[in-house]
Amino acid sequence: MAPRKKRDPRFITIRRGGLLDERTHHALAIWAADCAQHVAGFFDEFRPDDDRPRRAVALVRAWTRGEATMRECHKAAFASNAAGREAPPAARFAALSAGQAVAVAHVAAHELGAAAYAIRAAREAAPSGRGDAAARAERQWQWELLPDEIRDLVLDDQRLRNALCWSVFVD
Numbered sequence: 580m581a582p583r584k585k586r587d588p589r590f591i592t593i594r595r596g597g598l599l600d601e602r603t604h605h606a607l608a609i610w611a612a613d614c615a616q617h618v619a620g621f622f623d624e625f626r627p628d629d630d631r632p633r634r635a636v637a638l639v640r641a642w643t644r645g646e647a648t649m650r651e652c653h654k655a656a657f658a659s660n661a662a663g664r665e666a667p668p669a670a671r672f673a674a675l676s677a678g679q680a681v682a683v684a685h686v687a688a689h690e691l692g693a694a695a696y697a698i699r700a701a702r703e704a705a706p707s708g709r710g711d712a713a714a715r716a717e718r719q720w721q722w723e724l725l726p727d728e729i730r731d732l733v734l735d736d737q738r739l740r741n742a743l744c745w746s747v748f749v750d
Contacts, residue, residue, distance in 0.1 A: 587739075589732060590688040604687050605643040606729045611680035611693035612636045614721055618673045618700040622663065625670035632677035635659035639681040652684035672700035691736055694721050695744035714747060 591597020592604060615636050622632050635655040641647040656678045663674025679692030698717045705713035725733055737748035 607690045608639050608683040611683045611690040612639050614694045614697040615676040615680040618697045621669040621700050621704050622673040631658045631662040632674045635677040635681035642684045649684045652681045656682040669700050669704035672696045695747050698747040
């Protein structure tokens with residue numbers, strides 16, 4: 580069995596021995612939800628009658644207000660991921676982005692997955708030959724959306740884990 584990688588303490592809650600306070604955790608969740616919501620239309624176009632990704636985004640927002648449990652969010656992550664299983668790439672990545680966003684309630688480091696899948700969704704939805712430009716535009720939109728309180732944390736996380744997320748954060 581491979582040794583477990585050491586997790587970044589900045590993304591582990593204080594109650595679990597890390598450095599992440601509740602306010603920062605919620606800000607990460609809201610930013611991840613915004614990233615997922617920005618590309619949700621790609622899934623809705625494919626399957627308008629399936630609201631699992633949209634419910635996931637709404638649920639993580641509810642969690643930040645104390646209106647949903649971590650367990651509910653965990654279940655919603657699996658449901659959103661399942662919604663994208665047989666979808667075309669842009670729709671699949673949009674569903675996966677929502678799944679990662681709602682998973683931030685359970686593991687804050689999923690914020691990076693929500694952003695990365697949103698970038699991939701934008702790339703896949705773009706007209707032929709415009710995918711890279713669409714991905715860069717999505718990434719720029721995400722960066723502009725970052726609140727000051729989490730900007731340095733997220734940008735550092737993107738730099739450190741870029742290779743794990745398909746190199747979508749750094750050209």
